[in-house]
């Protein structure tokens with residue numbers, strides 16, 4: 128298995144980022160890369176269920192928000208707990224919540240699932256918004272670490288998560304994910320428990336997304352309902368893997384990167400509030416029309432096609 | 444004049460695998476031609492390609508000199524090529540009458556609607572008795588009758604029959620083919636027939652082709668084909 | 682006093698629910714029968730609402746009169762959306778990810794529509810202030826908003842016309858034929874893609890009506906589109922996927938749940954209560970409340 132290659136690339140990427148951080152003195156781009164990395168982590172989590180199992184969740188902001196609020200709430204209540212510990216705890220909380228909520232949600236498939244997850248997002252956000260004990264719409268400020276610690280932390284976690292997912296999908300469990308997606312009947316016949324398999328993808332993915340949320344709290348030093356539990360968060364977590372290539376680690380990685388960059392570019396081009404969705408929507412439509420599986424698998428297929436055509440010509 | 448001409452046809456469901464691998468044959472005026480072959484040879488695939496359900500990867504199909512590959516299914520029906528498919532063929536959620544009426548789409552068919560309807564009900568009185576009921580309530584044999592009736596309502600100028608006998612009792616099959624023989628004689632149109640039961644197919648047709656794995660391996664008059672080894676093989680079922 | 686307030690709330694809920702029911706109807710028409718999954722009808726509805734607003738504020742034409750223009754326009758928009766954007770997915774099977782692909786494309790289109798509305802009209806809440814907006818009919822001590830009566834009437838009318846078309850016309854029979862067996866429909870000489878396009882056109886036209894009534898009862902802002910889409914789908918899920926009558930009842934129920942929550946509890950929680958209800962439904966009756974026969 129070529130996991131070694133992934134680890135080596137990961138280490139190199141981390142070193143390069145550290146150098147870059149030093150050279151640019153934690154400037155805008157270093158900041159932006161950290162921001163993208165948050166969505167890469169969350170997107171990898173989404174992709175476990177959305178890509179490998181094929182159930183689209185429109186509510187992953189819930190797990191993102193749980194991660195973020197697990198860091199934020201103790202700070203809000205002036206409890207002195209190590210922030211890093213809270214980040215890990217946040218991932219755990221997101222996973223536990225996913226385990227509980229998987230019971231109703233995973234009983235349905237396809238778009239009832241999609242609508243259900245969206246609904247879950249609405250419910251949790253509404254609860255936070257109306258509950259003063261959760262600081263309602265005010266949110267919580269967090270005095271966090273310095274950029275020079277937070278950014279590498281995020282990058283490190285992002286690289287670790289990507290490698291972890293790449294490893295996971297080649298384990299027994301990961302192969303079961305794909306079996307459940309592609310040949311559910313056959314999967315059941317060889318004794319795979321469909322519900323359990325889906326639930327594992329859901330829970331592990333939620334933990335990763337929760338991790339991203341916790342890191343987001345450190346990154347921004349602030350949590351509030353709209354930034355953490357907002358539809359926007361769900362949408363951008365989902366769009367990355369979907370546009371980049373569902374069910375592919377690299378695809379999701381590229382996708383999250385492209386989507387977040389495009390979003391920022393669009394915001395600066397179309398300055399009207401909300402207008403940037405024009406470019407995001409157009410990208411989604413174009414990608415889906417050109418390659419149903421997303422950019423990365425589309426390109427892989429294209430390259431293969433060209434190669435085949437070339438070989439054919441050489442043969443003749 | 445050649446009614447149907449198929450040239451070097453290649454079709455498949457998967458980009459990598461061809462089911463029909465460069466198949467050619469033709470049908471002359473007022474001719475009834477059988478296409479026989481073992482399970483999975485690609486007979487239904489051929490029928491679907493002629494009707495435009497599947498797009499050929501390469502090759503050509505001509506109908507009365509007009510190129511039809513690449514046309515949409517309903518355009519092909521409009522030209523008068525009507526298929527009685529192997530599966531489906533009727534709409535279980537519509538009544539018998541709706542099933543027949545909805546099949547009346549060509550201009551010619553609309554003009555001959557009354558005549559065709561009488562012909563169908565006369566040939567298959569069982570359908571007349573149940574005309575207000577949903578097609579889903581019919582037996583397998585009756586459903587095939589309805590499927591054939593639908594084809595007749597279209598005033599076909601060429602019929603494609605795909606495995607009429609599939610899933611039916613021998614007695615029912617025999618009756619169906621007797622009626623079909625009458626009908627095609629009355630309508631006087633060319634027929635391409637695919638049939639599991641080789642005997643029936645070759646009895647029905649004047650001429651036949653033998654197909655193996657997407658290619659024509661033999662052709663000849665029905666009588667001559669019946670004695671060949673290739674056909675015997677299919678017949679025995681290997 | 683409390684009692685009339687409750688009745689009043691129920692009436693209001695049913696009135697608002699008729700908008701959800703219309704959207705649910707639009708979805709169910711193409712989804713239940715033709716397996717076309719759209720996530721853009723809420724945005725189409727809001728676009729129609731904005732156009733109604735624009736026509737009203739610029740030349741003073743009543744939104745109901747502009748419907749006469751908007752309905753055919755949106756029919757053609759829907760028709761061509763199906764032809765251009767949805768056709769490539771029509772031969773996909775469900776297990777090949779047909780719905781996912783359709784959802785993403787329509788959602789992307791919906792996003793574009795929403796962005797354009799943001800660019801033209803900004804996110805500020807807008808209102809069509811027709812004179813009859815607050816008009817009411819009084820029955821003893823009940824006051825019923827006229828607009829709610831009209832939207833219920835429109836809902837009923839559309840349902841009846843739709844049922845009639847489906848039962849009696851050649852188009853309706855072809856539609857039912859396509860819904861049960863695509864290949865056989867094609868072999869019967871039915872232009873399957875055209876039937877799909879017409880259906881998508883009709884469902885878009887229904888969305889226009891929904892949007893107009895929404896604009897007459899609410900203030901509009903672009904982001905509402907996706908919300909409406911989801912509520913329409915909630916109606917479809919509760920209604921048991923596909924039976925048009927069930928979807929209508931479910932849509933009215935959605936409106937009712939929202940207004941009762943606002944009445945008895947906190948308005949900010951009305952959507953939360955709705956979706957909690959949906960999650961409970963998924964546990965106890967995943968097939969929907971009013972299951973199709």
Ligand SMILES: Nc1ncnc2c1ncn2[C@@H]1O[C@H](COP(=O)(O)OP(=O)(O)OP(=O)(O)O)[C@@H](O)[C@H]1O
Pocket residue numbers: 456457462480481482483484485486487488489529606639
């Ligand atoms: N929808 C499909 N998708 C993929 N492959 C298919 C499909 N339908 C048929 N095939 C394959 O194409 C080949 C030819 O099938 P086809 O149905 O044309 O055979 P046939 O000659 O009609 O057989 P039969 O006598 O059983 O009807 C078979 O190998 C079959 O597995």
Ligand SMILES: [Mg+2]
Pocket residue numbers: 486487488529606
């Ligand atoms: Mg066959």
